[in-house]
Amino acid sequence: MKVYTKTGDAGKTSLIGGTRVAKNHARIEAYGTVDELNSWVGVVRDGIPNHYQHKILVEAQDRLFTIGSSLATDPEKEPRTKIPDLREEDVQLLEKEMDAMNDVLPEMRAFVLPGGHSAVSNCHVARTICRRAERRVIELAETDFVAPLVQQYLNRLSDYLFVLSRLVSKELDADETPWKPRV
DSSP, X not given: OOSOOSTTTTSEEEOXXXXXXXXXXXXXXXXXXXXXXXXXXXXHHHHOSOHHHHHHHHHHHHHHHHHHHHHTBOTTSOOSSOOXXXXXXXXXXXXXXXXXXXXXXXXXXXXXXXXXXXXXXXXXXXXXXXXXXXXXXXXXXXXXXXXXXXXXXXXXXXXXXXXXXXXXXXXXXXXXXXXXXXX
């Protein structure tokens, strides 16, 4: 199978179900941003020392593929193959992991500036892309169907990536720089 099809050369692409839409359609923007996020989660996974968190990040990447396939499907048409769904337990896993990480982290007393180590910075980049993906999904949901758990999962994943940045900072003994606003 060839990677290139030449069917997108005129600026259109197909959703699962066959509907052709412009490549800047809100649905394409949403799943394209989720795809970008998935790549950054891979960068995060490759840069952190915690092998347990690698497993959680692989799970998150799998869920991001699930979200991408959901967003890439025309909600008006029945796909030929079964599309995987998110589940409540996917959100609950992220919550459980954040609670466990917070148990070993010092209490936050101020906003934290991204940085201190490239692995920490990569967590923050992934977090901000996750927030953008969430905004794209919210925008799409204003005019078209989006599975309800998609927005919730992205919201929780961005929180998870923030807490992970703090854990990675602690594990790498990196400086966590509090934001000190000028007043």
